[in-house]
Amino acid sequence: MDTSIFVNIPTTDLDRAKAFYTALGCTINPNFTDDNAACVVWSDTIYFMVLKREFLATFTDKPIVDPNESLQVALSFSRDSREDVDAILALGLAAGGTEPREAQDYGFMYSRDLDDPDGNSLGFLYMDPTAAAEGPAAYEEQAQA
Known part of the structure; x- marks a missing residue:
């Protein structure tokens, strides 16, 4: 299932x-x-x-947070390339979203955050396939070879 x-x-x-x-x-x-x-x-x-x-x-009986003021959850979605990350951010920004912080580039992983117009946090990331399968150290070894 x-x-x-x-x-x-x-x-x-x-x-x-x-x-x-x-x-x-x-x-x-x-x-x-x-x-x-x-x-x-x-x-x-x-x-x-x-x-x-x-x-x-x-x-729920719990209060509903204002996502502009408090972070309840941050969701991240993988993309096939750095360019795909940048492309979906461009679409989101054009549609009224905001980018709350600068892109994060760790070499093996590139990510950008996008808040929707209500403040709900979305992340989009590309991870090198070697790093995804074997971890960041394997990526570093491959990059140094």
Whole structure:
């Protein structure tokens, strides 16, 4: 059995959130989208349920944090190249997102962060295949050879 991931995130503007995520290349599943929530499809197994804050509050007795003020979770997505990381950041920035800090370049891994218009944190990264399979030390050995 494959496991799917459903990540619930708050929004103050559902239409703006849908426009932002579709600009990144996601699709919206209309079967699970209404006036309170939208199902954002990243892949066959990864979905965001973007929920109006008031609706998300009905799922829990805990307070819903303001993602502009507090970090509840940071999600990272792999990309096939550094250029792909830069390309999705460009799309996100053009669609109203912000880049909260500079790119992180560790040699074996390159990553950039993107906050959606509600402040939810997304990371996009490229990791060298050798480092991904064998660890950063193997990458360093290969780079020095």
